[in-house]
Amino acid sequence: MGLSNSVLLGLKIFQPNSITGKTLEFFEFLKYETKPFRTDSSLSKEILYGTIPKSSKIKQTKTAKTQTKKQFEEFLKNLDKTLMIKNSDEDLSEIKWDEIDDFCSLLRLIERSDERKVRWALYNQFVSGNTKITIDTLSKLLKEFKINNLEKVLNKILKSETLSGLDAEFDGTAFTIKHQLGDKLVSHYLADAIEEPSRRSPGELEKEILALIDEGSYSNQEISQALMIDEGLVSRTISKLRDQDKIVLSSFGQRGIRYFTTNCDNCPFGTTKSSCRKEALSFIISAFMKDYDVDLTTKDFDSVESNQALLKIKRIIMMARKEKNTKLERNLSENLDDVLSKVVDKFIDIEYPDKKYPNLPEINLKVPSNIANLPILYQLGLRKGAQGGIRLMDEMLHLVSKSISKEDRVKIKKHSLVEANKFLQYLGLDRRDSN
DSSP: OOOOHHHHHHHHHSOGGGGGTTHHHHHHHHHHSOGGGTTSSOEEHHHHHHHGGGOSSSOOOGGGHHHHHHHHHHHHHHHHHTTSOEEOSSEEESOOHHHHHHHHHHHHHHHTOHHHHHHHHHHHHHHTTOSEEEHHHHHHHTGGGOOSOHHHHHHHHHHHHHHHTOOEEEOSSEEEEOSOTTOHHHHHHHHGGGSOSOOOOHHHHHHHHHHHHTTSOBOHHHHHHHHTOOHHHHHHHHHHHHHTTSEEEEEEOGGGOEEEEEOGGGOTTSOOHHHHHHHHHHHHHHHHHHHHOOOOOGGGGTTOOOHHHHHHHHHHHHHHTSOOOSHHHHHHHHHHHHHHHHHHHHHOEEEOOOOSSTTSOOOEEEOOGGGGGSOHHHHHHHHHHHHHHHHHHHHHHHHTTTTSOHHHHHHHHHHHHHHHHHHHHHTTOOOOOOO
16 A cells, blocks of 8 residues: 555654654654544644643653653654644644554554564665665664564565565675665655555455455455455454354365355345346356357356356456557556566476487477466466367378378377376366367
8 A cells, every 4th residue: 555655754754763762652642632622733832731741641750841841842843844743832733633643553553563663764764865774773773672683674674675676685784775865666665564554444344355255265365465464354354254154164275274255145245146146147148249249048157156256257257348459458468468478488398308209309398387376367378279289280280191100190199188288287277188
């Protein structure tokens, strides 16, 4: 989702060690103990100062009242720099209460994670003009937190963000960022992960999970990755939905991983099982006739066991209708074809190891099992291509039957079928030999 500009500015103005001082106390005071004053975006500082002695959020003693007031005044000057308030001698104006609340919540979130603290320190240093951030500098900024194995945390951040595009290195003594100062992308590489993956309300989260698993079966980890939600939060939400009988255990995957889908007998969307299936089939059959002039019937879908699978087919057909000739779509198609082709070209290695048969080179297709990680629609295209290739080769063999022996022709065809079926098997698809 990405951090807002006001939060990024706050992480620049305030330093990580401010959490252990009065800063967090002052933020919580503004968040929790100013509700009577929130009807306006302006506030008299005299009223605010009068509330501080009654605060349960600010730790204070009778002898430290003057010191607390000075610290709070300094805090307000920094808060002014974040643009969350406008600070003057007598008043606070242009107060953005929601932004103050969000930043306060973020500080509490940072407090619970060493990685978030280190990310804050890296970000704070970069936006302050440093591209080479030493371990000593970070240790001073984070001294109050007593972080164990700072180097390990830095390596974890480096590994994660360089995959996203951050150009940086860590040599054990300094974290060096090889971007120009002011590069806004760096801020997001370093700081976005400070925020919770999801800021959704529980109700919104349940709706998103239900919408996702209504078109397939998903594990907690897959839901977490698809919706960018913490896996623990997913687990709690899944448990709640199971208790409400809105979802069911669909099947078990490898190593006993559980997969869930919506409960058709107690549809969370208020639809009956039969009407849901009827509506999906009606759309699919109509689309095939209109778009491809192919006449399907409901019997063509008798083997589709679940409504969720039908809904997924419906979704794919709907997406296939999208205009493909716009500039964006053409660029998408060209580049997606390029990167997926790189995967297939790397995976499929054709060897000609010797010249045992002068007129018949021996071909070995080396197809690893992880080719099955390719998108399912791309896999289906590869399957049809492999089957079509076998049929084409068979026709070519008949055309050249006079110049090649029957024995060699049979050997070529048999070998091609074996290799093609091996390829299809790795894709996790049924083997269908073509003659």
